[in-house]
Amino acid sequence: xxxxxxxxxxxxxxxxxxxxxxxxxxxxxxxxxxxxxxxxxxxxxxxxxxxxxxxxxxxxxxxxxxxxxxxxxxxxxxxxxxxxxxxxxxxxxxxxxxxxxxxxxxxxxxxxxxxxxxxxxxxxxxxxxxxxxxxxxxxxxxxxxxxxxxxxxxxxxxxxxxxxxxxxxxxxxxxxxxxxxxxxxxxxxxxxxxxxxxxxxxxxxxxxxxxxxxxxxxxxxxxxxxxxxxxxxxxx
Amino acid sequence: xxxxxxxxxxxxxxxxxxxxxxxxxxxxxxxxxxxxxxxxxxxxxxxxxxxxxxxxxxxxxxxxxxxxxxxxxxxxxxxxxxxxxxxxxxxxxxxxxxxxxxxxxxxxxxxxxxxxxxxxxxxxxxxxxxxxxxxxxxxxxxxxxxxxxxxxxxxxxxxxxxxxxxxxxxxxxxxxxxxxxxxxxxxxxxxxxxxxxxxxxxxxxxxxxxxxxxxxxxxxxxxxxxxxxxxxxxxxxxxxxxxxxxxxxxxxxxxxxxxxxx
Numbered sequence: 001x002x003x004x005x006x007x008x009x010x011x012x013x014x015x016x017x018x019x020x021x022x023x024x025x026x027x028x029x030x031x032x033x034x035x036x037x038x039x040x041x042x043x044x045x046x047x048x049x050x051x052x053x054x055x056x057x058x059x060x061x062x063x064x065x066x067x068x069x070x071x072x073x074x075x076x077x078x079x080x081x082x083x084x085x086x087x088x089x090x091x092x093x094x095x096x097x098x099x100x101x102x103x104x105x106x107x108x109x110x111x112x113x114x115x116x117x118x119x120x121x122x123x124x125x126x127x128x129x130x131x132x133x134x135x136x137x138x139x140x141x142x143x144x145x146x147x148x149x150x151x152x153x154x155x156x157x158x159x160x161x162x163x164x165x166x167x168x169x170x171x172x173x174x175x176x177x178x179x180x181x182x183x184x185x186x187x188x189x190x191x192x193x194x195x196x197x198x199x200x201x202x203x204x205x206x207x208x209x210x211x212x213x214x215x216x217x218x219x220x221x222x223x224x225x226x227x228x229x230x231x232x233x234x235x236x
Numbered sequence: 237x238x239x240x241x242x243x244x245x246x247x248x249x250x251x252x253x254x255x256x257x258x259x260x261x262x263x264x265x266x267x268x269x270x271x272x273x274x275x276x277x278x279x280x281x282x283x284x285x286x287x288x289x290x291x292x293x294x295x296x297x298x299x300x301x302x303x304x305x306x307x308x309x310x311x312x313x314x315x316x317x318x319x320x321x322x323x324x325x326x327x328x329x330x331x332x333x334x335x336x337x338x339x340x341x342x343x344x345x346x347x348x349x350x351x352x353x354x355x356x357x358x359x360x361x362x363x364x365x366x367x368x369x370x371x372x373x374x375x376x377x378x379x380x381x382x383x384x385x386x387x388x389x390x391x392x393x394x395x396x397x398x399x400x401x402x403x404x405x406x407x408x409x410x411x412x413x414x415x416x417x418x419x420x421x422x423x424x425x426x427x428x429x430x431x432x433x434x435x436x437x438x439x440x441x442x443x444x445x446x447x448x449x450x451x452x453x454x455x456x457x458x459x460x461x462x463x464x465x466x467x468x469x470x471x472x473x474x475x476x477x478x479x480x481x482x483x484x485x486x487x488x489x490x491x492x493x494x495x496x497x498x
Contacts, residue, residue, distance in 0.1 A: 131329070137331035141325075142319075142349075151348070
């Protein structure tokens with residue numbers, strides 16, 4: 001069904017037809033798979049780099065000026081690349097790792113590469129929210145730096161970290177759609193092939209529903225977890 | 237009585253932008269074992285910096301700090317961490333860990349020294365009892381009153397059985413009633429355990445109520461040291477000036493307390 005020859009309301013109705021959903025069902029799984037794997041990779045690297053930025057900060061636990069400004073510079077460079085260019089840039093890397101430059105797994109590399117620097121910055125800003133007095137207290141008790149990071153810094157800022165991760169997952173979802181254009185499969189691929197190239201606007205609409213629902217679920221879950229934590233700590 | 241803290245000729249300068257701020261300018265101090273020693277001064281006099289130099293949260297430019305015969309400024313990083321187990325500290329803003337329950341806050345110092353679970357439990361319960369928090373162990377600090385928070389802070393500072401407690405404006409954020417209770421608690425702990433307490437404050441009444449001896453810090457220098465009573469009765473001229481300046485605040489606080497024991 002196309003908006004070119006069918007009224008809008010009929011296309012909307014048509015977008016709920018079972019055959020449309022049968023068509024896009026596999027791609028929902030692909031999108032979920034990409035989102036989950038890329039988010040996990042982003043979480044691991046983002047937190048480590050974010051912690052590194054926070055502690056090497058001139059006012060941090062172990063100030064290392066060169067490392068801090070060097071890492072900051074690299075992150076800013078990576079963040080200034082548009083996502084599409086990052087996907088193209090990562091093609092040789094994907095080929096090196098997976099032996100091919102297209103497909104779901106290959107694009108996960110690009111998504112991670114693009115989202116890690118962003119998430120690292122979000123983690124850094126969450127960690128910087130901690131009151132300096134808590135770090136002083138932990139130091140005065142005789143904690144090692146590792147203990148301060150693991151037992152004070154991360155747990156104390158956890159609700160804020162959860163909120164940041166929610167924002168970052170949503171960025172990952174939107175990038176999986178873009179990656180669809182470059183052979184990653186998933187919802188984006190369906191939207192391009194059916195909605196854009198074949199004018200099947202009922203399919204296009206269905207992909208929009210999927211993305212909206214996906215983002216809503218993530219946001220609601222993130223808010224819920226973060227609020228629960230704050231309420232448990234009597235901070236809300 | 238023997239000398240527990242010995243500070244010689246301590247200097248500390250902060251450089252912010254191109255300005256140099258001389259916070260400590262040749263501070264000398266001697267505190268006896270088991271006494272409650274008060275240091276009073278206006279904000280900006282360098283009191284907090286002095287306290288923070290003692291457990292090396294700040295590193296002084298020059299001078300010497302000895303605690304129980306140990307030269308704090310010469311310790312390696314690792315030895316300093318060990319020595320800090322022996323120096324408790326409480327803060328104006330309590331600085332509790334909000335992600336941990338009261339129990340877990342008090343347990344923290346033991347946890348990081350890998351003490352056995354059973355032993356942690358025993359010590360935490362014992363310390364909680366001492367500060368009067370036995371019924372709040374499962375609460376989170378966010379749900380406690382200021383006085384209760386400071387009790388958690390005190391318990392956390394004491395659970396390692398330190399020989400020295402640094403109190404950095406510990407009652408300044410509390411109302412007069414709660415201040416009295418916390419000061420009473422500190423006195424009681426001092427009597428029970430013989431711990432040396434160094435109290436940094438800008439509240440005259442807190443010093444008068446709690447301390448055995450005191451020192452007056454002004455613009456980074458000690459201008460007077462001695463018995464609390466004798467200083468209050470016969471202050472050095474500049475101390476007298478300082479007292480009269482803070483007197484108004486003192487009077488206001490006293491009125492709020494309504495003659496309760498001070």
